[in-house]
Amino acid sequence: MDELLLAWFRANGRDLPWRRTRDPYAILVSEVMLQQTQVERVVPRWHAWLDRWPTVDSLASASPADVIREWQGLGYNRRALNLHGAATHAAAHGWPADLTELPGVGPYTAAAVASFAFGLPVLPVDTNVARVQERTGHAFGSACGQALMDLGATICLARVPRCGKCPLVGGCPSRGRRYEPSRKQSRFEGSFRQRRAAALRAVSEAARPLAELDAEAVAALERDGLVCLVDGLVSLPA
Secondary structure, three states: OHHHHHHHHHHHOOOOHHHHOOOHHHHHHHHHHHOOOOHHHHHHHHHHHHHHOOOHHHHHOOOHHHHHHHHOOOOOOHHHHHHHHHHHHHHHHOOOOOHHHOOOOOHHHHHHHHHHOOOOOOOOOOHHHHHHHHHHOOOOOHHHHHHHHHHHHHOOOOOOOOHHHOOOHHHOOOOOOOOOOOOOOOOOOOOHHHHHHHHHHHHHHOOEEHHHOOHHHHHHHHHOOOOEEEOOEEEOOO
């Protein structure tokens, strides 16, 4: 199955900009952005981020406030501080052998950077990879990581797989099956996440008195290290 998949990938793989580099910093930025954000939204933001901070040292030298401002619109803003923390660690100490030592880097992200940047023989298992492996019952090799991601994202879809276009259909025991919808993420509109985002956006423009803001949202942002509250004034971290 590996060879069938890799042949399909050579002809059909997505042309994503972070696949044209082996720079662990650039790849880490893409992986952190992709954790909760769709690929189409990430591509221009990834380019803009690297235009502003092209190296791990340049990001490490940035202020947390500027990092938070640049991240606005990508959501789950704690990721920005984690990325800044990871860059600070890597700039000071180099890339650790165990990448999960970096802030915000879990087993999947560590495996992705290890594989795509450092060429280590590990298979990063995200939702798409896990789905394809489960449905085919095949243990794919480490070289198949990006191919599995693309197959899961474009062909082996969560609810209604496009089995007729799948290069693995001949040996797949799940071909032709349909699946129940997975639990959807709660609506952003009217949610507490929206309130947090609005408060952070306001503070990103200028420091504000707490009385002008959603106090509950500010408290949550402060717990995450995204804002500072001093003498009733809310601002981004220095």
